[in-house]
Amino acid sequence: MPRKKIIVAMTGATGAILGIKTLLALRKLHVETHLIMSHWAEETVKFETDYSIAKVRALADHVYNIHDQAAPVASGSFRVDGMIVVPCSAKTLDGISTGYCYDLISRAADVILKERKRLVLALRETPLSEIHLRNMTDVTRAGAVICPTVPAFYNKPDSIDAMMDQLVGRMLDLFEVDTADFVRWSGESGIRAPNTHA
Numbered sequence: 001m002p003r004k005k006i007i008v009a010m011t012g013a014t015g016a017i018l019g020i021k022t023l024l025a026l027r028k029l030h031v032e033t034h035l036i037m038s039h040w041a042e043e044t045v046k047f048e049t050d051y052s053i054a055k056v057r058a059l060a061d062h063v064y065n066i067h068d069q070a071a072p073v074a075s076g077s078f079r080v081d082g083m084i085v086v087p088c089s090a091k092t093l094d095g096i097s098t099g100y101c102y103d104l105i106s107r108a109a110d111v112i113l114k115e116r117k118r119l120v121l122a123l124r125e126t127p128l129s130e131i132h133l134r135n136m137t138d139v140t141r142a143g144a145v146i147c148p149t150v151p152a153f154y155n156k157p158d159s160i161d162a163m164m165d166q167l168v169g170r171m172l173d174l175f176e177v178d179t180a181d182f183v184r185w186s187g188e189s190g191i192r193a194p195n196t197h198a
Contacts, residue, residue: 012040082118
């Protein structure tokens with residue numbers, strides 16, 4: 001059975017660790033990764049994490065320059081199972097929703113949509129303006145999945161790290177990729193209901 005191939009794009013939105021953890025999870029699962037990082041993604045990695053850019057790039061099987069619109073992932077002939085933009089900035093959302101292919105991330109996403117492949121946008125923005133909401137609606141109608149980086153609490157995470165692992169597992173579940181760290185909801189047994197008599 002051939003390995004799954006997923007394009008991982010990282011933008012300059014806060015939450016660089018989510019992109020890194022996505023790469024780590026996919027590497028552990030032997031999924032072939034094709035990484036595109038924007039200039040501001042690299043700056044955010046340096047500001048928010050202890051990872052060097054070289055170390056992040058080493059987590060991927062293939063790495064492309066953000067300005068290389070001749071890269072294989074810019075063509076519909078490139079065979080891939082999907083693409084995740086994590087974290088996804090509002091600017092990148094805007095470019096993808098309007099089909100404005102100003103860099104390799106927006107071009108690769110445009111190709112994924114036209115080829116009817118899975119595109120997941122892990123949006124990192126709050127609060128949301130009408131422009132953001134309109135762009136999310138437009139890109140959803142075009143076939144993308146908006147997966148805001150909203151943490152779950154039903155799994156009772158004991159650390160930020162565990163919370164991020166659960167979130168990454170939820171996002172990769174959209175590609176039918178199972179991570180060991182993703183806890184599925186199994187019903188309300190054992191969960192105490194809120195006190196309604198207070």
